[in-house]
């Protein structure tokens with residue numbers, strides 16, 4: 500039986516198949532209303548795994564605004580957010596994004612798409628887990644978008660390497676997707692981060708580390 504025909508196919512594979520069928524068409528956001536974001540239908544998405552279209556635009560603008568030399572993304576999925584960040588790096592004229600995807604099937608698909616984009620000069624795509632990946636240097640922008648239960652561990656792991664003036668983005672922090680929101684509250688309480696909770700459909704935390712602030 501084919502990969503997408505399995506009765507209990509992974510959610511990532513199901514969404515990959517849906518994304519292939521949609522062929523890049525924008526749809527209304529799927530996430531249900533939350534108290535902080537009562538009209539999710541005002542947002543758009545390509546699929547339910549890729550960040551909301553408006554969040555992709557935000558990533559682009561953030562990169563052209565803060566001009567990072569090193570961006571690290573956890574969870575590439577089909578490489579769409581990687582691509583938006585890479586486009587912004589190209590616009591800046593310098594910088595690199597390292598993005599990791601641990602699922603080999605998803606990784607292969609992302610690699611094909613990114614290689615076809617003509618932007619590989621700005622991208623290092625790795626088939627490894629965020630919890631094992633080694634990064635050299637100081638991170639200016641860290642985008643945490645992998646498996647929800649491990650986001651806190653990811654931030655903890657890379658925190659010492661994140662520049663004190665750098666930005667940490669943590670996706671899927673809506674009050675409905677409680678795991679990540681609670682993790683962000685804990686990271687504030689234990690003094691690691693200062694967080695702002697953007698009221699987007701899936702929730703986006705924009706944070707900075709507390710240590711080293713002047």
Ligand SMILES: C[S@@+](CC[C@H](N)C(=O)[O-])C[C@H]1O[C@@H](n2cnc3c(N)ncnc32)[C@H](O)[C@@H]1O
Pocket residue numbers: 511548549550573574575576577578579580581599600601602605627628629630644645646649
């Ligand atoms: C929400 S999707 C990423 C979406 C992507 N950032 C975008 O907006 O286009 C999450 C991805 O993280 C991957 N993933 C899960 N755990 C991971 C880990 N520990 N390290 C790297 N990738 C992981 C999943 O296979 C999935 O493809």
